[in-house]
Structure formats: C-alpha cells, structure tokens
Amino acid sequence: MKDYSLFDILGPIMIGPSSSHTAGACRIGYMTRNMIKRPIVKVQFDLYGSFAKTYKGHGTDVALLGGILGFSQDDERIVQAYEIAQEQGIANEFVLKDDEDEHPNTVVIKAVTDVGKHWEVKGVSIGAGKVVIKSINGIDVDYTGEYNTILTHHTDNPGMLALITALLAEQKINIANMRLYREARGQKAICIIENDEAIPEETVKRLQIIHGMHYVNVIERIYE
C-alpha cells in the first residue's frame, strides 16, 4: 500500500465538514483555476453522483466556487464564495447530472475566461481530500497536483518530448512523472510533467517558443 506521511494523517487542514465533499471539491476548483491562470468570467459546475445528491449539505458548491476564486481548502472565505464571486462578476451555475457511470464524487468544470477561451476540466475527489484531474479540454489525463507540474498543449509532432525534456535537463529540473496524451496522431496533444523542483518563469518562456507548442502552463503543487 501507499505510504502516508504527516501531511496526510494530520491533515489536510481544511474547512469542514467533509474531506471528500468539501476539501477535495475545493482542490479541484483551485487546480482548475491554477491551470487556466486568467480571469474567469463564467463557470458552470456539472455535478455527478454523491456530489450531485448531497452538495448542499456538504457545502460542495461553495468549496468548488471558492477553489475557482483561488481559495485553498483551509481558507475561511470559502463560506462566502457566492458573495465574493458576485463582487468579482463571475457568473456561476450548478447543474445536477444523473450519469451513473461516473465516480461518485465527480465534477466537470466549464469555464470561460475574460478573453473568451473555453476550458473544460473533469475532476474526481477520491477521498481524504485527495483529487485526480481526469480530463482537460476533452483529452483524458490523470493528474493529482502532488508535484509542481508543467502542462503543455502542443501539436503531436515527432521529437516534441525530446525537445521538452532536453530543456528541463539543462535547467536541472528533475522529472518525477511524465505522461503524454493525444487526441489522434498529428493532432492536439497534452503533456503532463510532474517535477520535484519549482518551475522558473524562464523555463516556461523557453518551452513556449518550441515549434508546435501552443500553450505552456505551470500548476504549482497544491499540498503542504
């Protein structure tokens, strides 16, 4: 079995009442915001399973919205998420789904940024406040937020990975895990690179100018 550390056993420090329905929900929202990194003007949350059925009782709604507002799972402002979203002019809506095939605690976040870009992120709260992002903009992924992560959107060209990893090696960034996902051969691809070290701005800039790269983002680790 997996090893548990202090941060799992005496944690998370969180806003109650439920690590999966509140803390996990908040983290999915927070990770989504970290991914998007632009002001969000509109957000819709499609709730599945137990999220759909008990979200009001567990404050899953304010936790998700709070996460989108940039609050971590222990931020007491979560309870005022609706008011704060309104102040910031972020339209929000919760839609209840009854698809039985989804994991019990699943949400699909559909966000629109100030420049009109649409994002769609599917996250699952797997218990004890831990979460997994299952898809980003239609591409299936498997990403947990336990590392400093580089997320790239690029064209599926030969040699892309070699270019990316060479650059990271040069910057002395140690890769912990790396996964590549694509729509189809030669089409849109996503690479998720989980790293031990923090990722400097300079690295992101240099990754961005690789030929065929559309978008590079750093998602900071969300755990203590």
Add this chain to the structure above:
Amino acid sequence: MKFNKASDIIKYMKEENLGLFEYALVHEYELTGRTKEDIETYLEHVWTVMKEAIAKGLDPDIETKGKIIGNESLKLMNPDKGQRSVSGKTMRKAIAYALAMMEVNASMGKIVASPTAGSCGVLPAVLLTIQERFKLEDEMIIKGLVVANLAGELIAHTASLSGARGGCQAEVGSASAMASAAVVYMLDGNPDQVFDAAAICFKNLMGLVCDPIAGLVESPCAKRNTIGAANALICAEMVLAGIPSIVPFDEVVEAMYRVGKALPVSLRETSLGGLAITQTGEDYQEQIFGGCTVCSNCK
C-alpha cells in the same frame, strides 16, 4: 528507517537507543524529503488550528450549527449552574472539546482532518484536556502529535482510515488509538505502553459502523467522537497503571482491517443502514435533501 510494524519500530529503537519521538521525526524527514523547519512549522500550525477550533466551538457568541447538530458543546462547560458532573471534570472537558470540534466542522469552520474530518474531534480534545490537566508545554503536545501521527501511519499502511472502507472503527477508532498513544507518550509511558494503549482503543471500538444520517458528518459522528476521546483517556489510564494489551498493536490493526472488510456496504458510509435508515434518520434526510440521496431507484 521505515518500518510498517510497531514491533519492528520498538526493536529498532532499542537497538539504536532512540526515543519514539526521535525515531518518528527522522522517519518523517526521510519519508517526505522535507526539512526539520518545514515539519515543525506545519505541526505548530496544526496545533494552533486545533486549539482555535475548540475555542470557536465553545464561544457562546459564535454560531456553530450544521444541518443537524450545533451549539451543544457549551452546555458541558458550565459546571457552576448546579449541574453535577457524572464522569468528573477531565472527562467532561474531553467530551465538550470533542463536540466543539465537530460542531465547528459541521458549520464549515476550519479544522484538521486527524486522521479524517469525521473524526477530527478526538485528537485535539484529548491533547488539550491533557495539556490543561498536567500544564504541559506546547512543545510536548507537538511531540505527542508526532507520536500520534506515527500510529496513524502504521494503521493507514496495514488497514485503513476511511469509513467507506472500514466503518467508523477505522475513523474514530484510529483517532482514538492515535490520541491514546500520544497521551501515554506525553505522560512518560514507554514505547510498548504507547502501542498497547492504541491497541486497547481499537479493541474497545472494534466493529463500530459508519451510518451517518442524511450522509452528513454530524449524527452520530459528533457523539462518536466523544466516545473516541473518552476511550483514549480510559485506555491510557489502564496502560499507565501497568495493564498491558493482551493482543499486540500490529495484530489488533490487522484484526480491525479484517472486521472492516467483513462489514456490509450498508454500514460503511453509504447511509444505507444503521441509524441512517431509522425513522428519525429518514425524516432528517427528507427534511434536508427532500428525499433519498444515496441511490436514484425511487425517482
């Protein structure tokens, strides 16, 4: 060095002439790759959040109401109103603190899941009660937290801390075992006694089911945290008096895991059995969610 059994840890400590806290801390640096300062800062933060949550729960001016429970812990804190304490000052305080934490949790306040949100009342209640009773420094409480964490890690490795996997015995039972281990350590018990106290805690709560009304972390969760806290004190009392556990910690944890697996799904956090489906449980369900939340068969 990492060990997954308490017996191996105790053996190693004796060979290396290490204390339990010292072992646990070094093990934590190695496990997480974090610095001493990181770990200490985090632990201080954990203890601060715990103390603040109890204070909030007991503040008459702050409403800490969930959907079902709330604002009741305070009733235990006024012994001067002619009320007589049945179980004595220390026990009464531990119960009040555990309820206070759970009320703060239910009202979306800040807590530490230790090890889970559903069992977040036990460890802080026990630690604060013992701190006040014996006038212990925060530094000693932090050591107690490290020892509690070590017990928690061993349980998580061999069994589970999740009510969905092992029932309430895995949540409140684990919290109780962790708290009792900390108390015995802080009051100068030896490592064998530390794990004996944790073992007895599990034995006393073995088989405890998870059957939350309306699926919420409120009833019976809050009051089950009081038995977790009381149990931790009772077991520490026995062990420090020289009464050992018949079955050692490692074997008890394995037994707890087997019992958890043998529990039917209806009694593992699904709200399909136990108190959740009593008339009162279903009435709350209807009142809060307007019907069943756990399946869609009756739509």
